[in-house]
Amino acid sequence: MQHRYTLALAALLAAGAVHAAEPAATAPAACAIDVEGQPGKKFEPNHIVVPSTCKDFTVRLIHTGKNSKEKAGHNWVLTKTEDIDAVMVDGIKAGVAHEFLAPGDARVLAKTPMLGGGETATVTFPVSRLAAGQSYTFYCSFPAHAQHMRGTLTLQP
Numbered sequence: 001m002q003h004r005y006t007l008a009l010a011a012l013l014a015a016g017a018v019h020a021a022e023p024a025a026t027a028p029a030a031c032a033i034d035v036e037g038q039p040g041k042k043f044e045p046n047h048i049v050v051p052s053t054c055k056d057f058t059v060r061l062i063h064t065g066k067n068s069k070e071k072a073g074h075n076w077v078l079t080k081t082e083d084i085d086a087v088m089v090d091g092i093k094a095g096v097a098h099e100f101l102a103p104g105d106a107r108v109l110a111k112t113p114m115l116g117g118g119e120t121a122t123v124t125f126p127v128s129r130l131a132a133g134q135s136y137t138f139y140c141s142f143p144a145h146a147q148h149m150r151g152t153l154t155l156q157p
């Protein structure tokens with residue numbers, strides 16, 4: 001009995017230790033979301049609604065593929081929909097050293113680092129950065145992905 005309890009406690013502690021490293025775990029559930037960067041250049045989900053009651057919003061990106069970040073990296077980059085194509089073009093010019101984003105690009109509202117297969121990263125941004133009625137697009141700035149690997153985000157009216 002004691003042994004079983006110890007095992008259960010160890011499992012709980014281990015789970016807690018894993019989550020403690022993730023900022024998403026400390027935010028209220030509705031103010032955070034997990035987004036998978038999947039093989040086939042897809043985000044799941046590909047539409048996010050941010051509750052206007054949240055002060056901050058956290059996206060945890062999970063690269064569910066197996067390729068290295070040099071071969072098929074994924075990141076999560078948020079811009080206004082009307083900015084996305086220009087941000088993409090400038091990002092590709094900025095090159096791999098800048099993870100395909102122009103340094104200091106003010107049109108980038110939030111971004112994670114570029115990840116390789118099996119890696120995760122989180123980004124938290126203030127919801128005050130978003131406006132109701134504005135269309136936002138998130139994308140992966142990896143060159144072969146940038147055009148197609150996209151999703152949309154809106155602030156809940």
Ligand SMILES: [Cu+2]
Pocket residue numbers: 037041072073074075140141142145149
């Ligand atoms: Cu990608």
